[in-house]
Amino acid sequence: MTPLLEIKNLRKNYTAFSLKDISFTLERGFIMGFIGPNGAGKSTTIKLILNLIKKDGGEIKIFGKDNIKNEREVKNKIGFVLDESYYYEDVTLLEMKNIVAPFYKEWDDEVFHRHLKNFNLPAEKKIKELSKGMKMKYSLAIALSHHADLLIMDEPTSGLDPLVRSELLDILTELIQDENKGVLFSTHITSDLDKVADYVALIRDGEIVLNDSKDDILERHGLVKGPKEILKQLDSDNVIGVRENRYGFEALVRDKNRVLKRFKEGVMTEKPTLDDILIYYTGRNRHAELGI
Amino acid sequence: MLNLVFKDFIIQKKSVLFALLYIVFFMFAFQSIGQAMYPASVTAFSYILGMGAFALDDKNKTDVMFNCLPVKRSLLVTSKYVSVILFAAFGTLCYGLLRQILVLAQFPLQIAPVDGQGLISVLVSICIMSGISYPLIFKLGYVKAKVVNFVLIFAVVAGLPYVLNKLIQDPGKEGILGAFQNLPETTVRLLLIGGALVLLLVSRFVSVKMYEKREF
Incomplete structure (x- = not known):
């Protein structure tokens, strides 16, 4: 089976920072924790995967396909939760859903409403009226409502209280029961990964310094x-x-x-x-x- | 595409009302401008809403979100150009309705009707204004492009009449303007519309190139 995500020798150069030929693979059915201190290159890597920034070299394959040549196709099967809310603050949750949903071929309104109910999110409230935890849950509800196979999360738990973080981890554990799906979870709060991660990639100063199964890392x-x-x-x-x-x-x-x-x-x-x-x-x- | 265009309306519910009030204000305050009332107020209406949509995208950083969705960057760009034209169509409809209400209510106002020449003026004006402003916004983002755009639009709005006056007053100059004066009115109108649309298409092409290179 083709891996969900394959990164080979990925490079991005800035004046004061470089991502130096990083490589890692995420197989189906697993959660990979992408850890590193602030400024190590986690968000840069995720932005490259989502084509928010342009790479200077290397290869990114999602579901076995180049992430730029097949951008629309692969993004149809990617759910994303970023470090902050990038939605219009003055619209309701339902209005925002109506803006996003038509872009996805497999958008499922029933699943979306089920998530809203499970996460206790009021559909008629404006996004600006939500707490940080609720905004993250809303992003997650959107990310999980179009049958995505790959969930990409960039620091989703930063600034959240332990209860919301624990709820999020439960949701991820449930999601991964489907062995076709996978999660790339970037964080600097490693305790979040102790419970759920199968693999860990550690990035430092733009380089991957450790990349293995979590259990092997902790045992060795x-x-x-x-x-x-x-x-x-x-x-x-x-x-x-x-x-x-x-x-x-x-x-x-x-x-x-x-x-x-x-x-x-x-x-x-x-x-x-x-x-x-x-x-x-x-x-x-x-x-x-x-x-x- | 359509959901992106409607999105620009949905996110600006309050601004649309404000812009409608602006049209009403125009009708009351600029009694002396005659036929220019319709194109001036609706062009302002469309431009305010067009810029407002960019401002909200910038404030909420929604470019990041849209670029994570399965949508081509070129479509995101094109939708903004379609939006401003639809804002003008909507503004025209509202202007016509408001005028009708005020006429029926027998308000002592001189309100110019929506006519063909006015429609062409609106179309040409928004094509020029958006055509100039949008590529910069797509390259730099709304906030960074704001000052440069203000200067550019001011230069065009203030400079164009000056240049035209100069050309008209110069008796020795036949040139393009002279040729225009000898053409039938319909041809001049078609040339104006064609020129404005070409400007808009070129602007859209440049904007797509700029936006495709942009990093978030």
């Missing part, structure tokens, strides 16, 4: 804690980042088994969270920056 990596004397004995190519304190150190390592084999005693390893992965791969205590 390890948070190593121990006294400072041991820190120097760790294989430098295995260390992603280190934090030191008065009593010892904490380091994220690529392969925790290598550490466990070498040090039978004196160190403790823990399973990292995605937050740990993001912080160590992108933070100031990165191994490369520390020069260990």
Whole structure:
């Protein structure tokens, strides 16, 4: 089966920032978390996928087709939820739906009204009268009402309260029960992905530095804690980042088994969270920056 | 296409009412302008609503949303040109109705009727104004293009009569204007409409090129 989304050597150059030949693939039936700090290139990548900006090189295939040559065809099967509401504020939810719906070949009014009901969204209210969480849910209702196969979400949870975030994650879990569909979920709030993501791509300074199944990433990596004397004995190519304190150190390592084999005693390893992965791969205590 | 055009009406419900009031104001305040009342008020009506639609797109950043939808950028551009013509048609209808009401109510006003010459003037004026303004808006966005457009429109509105007067007053000049004066009225009208429509088509072509290059 063709992947939902295939990105190869994608490049975009700005004066102060570049997306450097990034590649990743999203297969059907999965949720991919696209993580990275602010300014790492997440939104740029998503804008390139949606052809909001022009690429300088590389290839983007959606459902096996070039995203620009077959733009209308592929966009018919894409649902999108962006970081803010890009709808007219002074129209009602129903009026806005009437503006958007005719563009989609498979728009389903019944599904749309069901989502409005499930999300407790009042159809006759103006968009400006909605809270941020409600606006996000409205975007989601639109995105889910035309039988899209690929859902692209750019920081949909930023600024939302935990309850709304949790509701969103439940909806995504339900959506992915259909194995033909997939979700690309960009966020810097990694706890959102702990529950739902199958794959994780981590972007830093315009480069993909990690791209694997979430479980593999969390199983393979390890948070190593121990006294400072041991820190120097760790294989430098295995260390992603280190934090030191008065009593010892904490380091994220690529392969925790290598550490466990070498040090039978004196160190403790823990399973990292995605937050740990993001912080160590992108933070100031990165191994490369520390020069260990 | 049609939903994009109707969208420009729907998002401006209040502005449409305001623009209608503007036509009424025109009827009361500009009694001395005679036959120019209809084309002047309806051109202003159409231009206000045409620009209003751009302003709302800019304010709500809806270009981002529309460009995520399965729609060609060229269609988004074309719809704006169709909108302004439909605003003019709607304005003409409203002007005619308002005039009829005021005449029946025996208001002591001189209100010029909708006539062929007026219709041509409206069409030519909105083709010139939109033809000049729209490519810049599609390139830069409404806010950035606002100042440049104001200067351009002012230059055309203020400059065109000056240039025409100069040409008319110069007895030695036959040129294009002289040739126009010798043509039958219908031919002149057709040439005016044709020229305005060509300007609009060229403008639309340039706007599409600009908008296709734009990044959001």
